[in-house]
Amino acid sequence: MVSMTPKGEMVERFLDFAARGDVDQISIMISHSNFLVNECGQNGWTALMFASRNGHFEVVKALLSKGCDKSPVNKSGQTAYDVAKFWGHKHIANLLANDEAGSLERVLPNAGPEEQESYFSREFLHRMSEKRTDSQWLAAKQSSPETVFLLFFNLNPLVTAPADEAASGGSDMKLCRLRLPSVEELLRRGDTMVVFLGVEKLPESHSSSAQKDGDDGLTAWFALNTEQNPMDHLRSVDAQSFFLKPPMPGLLTLCENDAGVLAQARAVLAWHSRYSFCPTCGSATRADEGGHKRTCLQADCKSLQGIHNTCYPRVDPVVIMLVIHPDGNQCLLGRKKIFPPGMFSCLAGFIEPGETVEDGVRREVQEESGVRVGPVQYIACQPWPMPSSLMIGCHAVAVSTDITVDEHEIEEARWFTRQQVIDAFVKRGRPPFVLPPRQAIAHYLIKHWIGINANL
Numbered sequence: 263m264v265s266m267t268p269k270g271e272m273v274e275r276f277l278d279f280a281a282r283g284d285v286d287q288i289s290i291m292i293s294h295s296n297f298l299v300n301e302c303g304q305n306g307w308t309a310l311m312f313a314s315r316n317g318h319f320e321v322v323k324a325l326l327s328k329g330c331d332k333s334p335v336n337k338s339g340q341t342a343y344d345v346a347k348f349w350g351h352k353h354i355a356n357l358l359a360n361d362e363a364g365s366l367e368r369v370l371p372n373a374g375p376e377e378q379e380s381y382f383s384r385e386f387l388h389r390m391s392e393k394r395t396d397s398q399w400l401a402a403k404q405s406s407p408e409t410v411f412l413l414f415f416n417l418n419p420l421v422t423a424p425a426d427e428a429a430s431g432g433s434d435m436k437l438c439r440l441r442l443p444s445v446e447e448l449l450r451r452g453d454t455m456v457v458f459l460g461v462e463k464l465p466e467s468h469s470s471s472a473q474k475d476g477d478d479g480l481t482a483w484f485a486l487n488t489e490q491n492p493m494d495h496l497r498s499v500d501a502q503s504f505f506l507k508p509p510m511p512g513l514l515t516l517c518e519n520d521a522g523v524l525a526q527a528r529a530v531l532a533w534h535s536r537y538s539f540c541p542t543c544g545s546a547t548r549a550d551e552g553g554h555k556r557t558c559l560q561a562d563c564k565s566l567q568g569i570h571n572t573c574y575p576r577v578d579p580v581v582i583m584l585v586i587h588p589d590g591n592q593c594l595l596g597r598k599k600i601f602p603p604g605m606f607s608c609l610a611g612f613i614e615p616g617e618t619v620e621d622g623v624r625r626e627v628q629e630e631s632g633v634r635v636g637p638v639q640y641i642a643c644q645p646w647p648m649p650s651s652l653m654i655g656c657h658a659v660a661v662s663t664d665i666t667v668d669e670h671e672i673e674e675a676r677w678f679t680r681q682q683v684i685d686a687f688v689k690r691g692r693p694p695f696v697l698p699p700r701q702a703i704a705h706y707l708i709k710h711w712i713g714i715n716a717n718l
């Protein structure tokens with residue numbers, strides 16, 4: 263082993279505290295030796311990178327407050343910002359990007375807007391995908407009194423209304439967090455689908471004290487779905503709770519945290535309910551890996567050789583776009599027959615095989631409205647769990663303006679002026695149309711266009 267200088271040892275100790283989130287030790291060491299904030303260890307990582315990797319917000323803040331440089335890159339060319347973003351620590355990525363000389367702007371001067379959190383996108387569980395193959399761990403969690411179970415009946419979640427429903431206008435519905443005694447009987451039934459969702463993220467102050475007696479102290483979450491009314495098999499469930507249906511607009515009434523976990527749970531459960539047989543050979547399949555895989559039971563099935571995407575939960579990419587008139591002052595919105603009266607929204611469509619996002623936008627806009635599109639810019643995305651789409655939101659610039667609607671899909675499409683869109687937002691006078699609900703990415707794409715062109 264290579265021996266280290268006393269300084270080298272001190273740096274490694276400092277980096278270790280950063281990796282573990284020990285903000286007290288970090289502050290003490292900086293107060294004696296401020297140079298540590300910019301040191302990197304033997305693997306080329308700085309304290310800021312380690313803290314960003316492990317989601318230690320307070321450590322990142324402390325390092326920044328001591329003038330830590332955000333620009334160094336590790337051996338893979340990643341800054342601390344890149345590391346935070348890669349590991350999904352959005353709050354840390356925002357902190358690192360918002361600070362004046364944000365690395366994103368420097369590296370990508372023409373970068374679009376900051377990553378946008380949308381309804382259905384909040385991740386408050388850590389998915390712990392490495393535990394999906396640990397059947398012993400999963401079984402222990404399924405029989406732990408701490409574990410949280412979400413229940414679905416035909417993909418409709420069990421919810422409770424807020425106590426002051428009138429005041430909240432019926433929104434902010436909560437998913438019922440059931441415990442083992444309530445669902446024990448359901449878990450024993452063969453026809454209950456069980457999906458491991460993840461574990462609650464730990465507060466930064468979490469220590470290893472909970473790890474005695476083999477318990478890792480992690481609270482696991484599972485989603486259950488049944489196709490037969492589970493009410494007779496449930497124990498001690500709040501009398502106010504009920505299954506939320508139909509999905510639209512019902513699922514848009516959840517609070518933001520619950521909408522995120524619902525998007526994950528419902529999309530996976532919907533996949534199980536649609537793929538009970540092997541898409542390759544038609545045989546029966548079995549759920550594996552905590553409900554994140556289906557394996558064919560036919561020994562010589564092709565799907566058992568190599569990796570087949572038919573064995574994993576599906577996500578369907580959909581482009582959704584706000585098309586802007588060449589004059590920059592109008593946008594194209596359409597309405598489907600099924601929309602509530604007066605509502606107009608962005609055009610949208612499924613991406614086809616072999617197509618880029620940009621080509622998908624151009625094709626769908628032309629098919630649905632006859633308008634031809636030039637430049638396309640990605641803005642934001644949103645999981646859409648009905649049943650399992652990923653909405654890829656873009657702005658696009660039209661290069662022609664005549665409208666011919668595809669009547670199979672769209673009842674009407676129109677150019678609306680910026681003023682008309684603003685009137686619809688502020689609901690002034692008699693607005694010319696109704697906007698899609700704020701939970702839909704279409705709403706955000708329209709609002710963002712108004713925002714970036716603000717000349718009110």
Ligand SMILES: NC(=O)c1ccc[n+]([C@@H]2O[C@H](COP(=O)([O-])OP(=O)(O)OC[C@H]3O[C@@H](n4cnc5c(N)ncnc54)[C@H](O)[C@@H]3O)[C@@H](O)[C@H]2O)c1
Binds near residue numbers: 610646
């Ligand atoms: N979040 C939002 O703001 C928002 C707004 C609009 C639409 N959406 C969602 O986007 C999705 C797609 O929009 P669209 O209906 O206009 O798409 P679209 O314009 O491609 O037309 C739908 C048709 O495409 C075909 N299709 C192709 N691939 C499909 C697939 N993987 N699954 C189902 N059908 C497929 C079917 O014939 C279907 O009738 C819808 O599910 C809709 O709920 C979300």
Ligand SMILES: [Mg+2]
Binds near residue numbers: 610611626671
């Ligand atoms: Mg469409």
Ligand SMILES: [Mg+2]
Binds near residue numbers: 610611612626630
């Ligand atoms: Mg279409």
Ligand SMILES: [Mg+2]
Binds near residue numbers: 611612626
């Ligand atoms: Mg289509």
Ligand SMILES: [Zn+2]
Binds near residue numbers: 541564
């Ligand atoms: Zn098969």
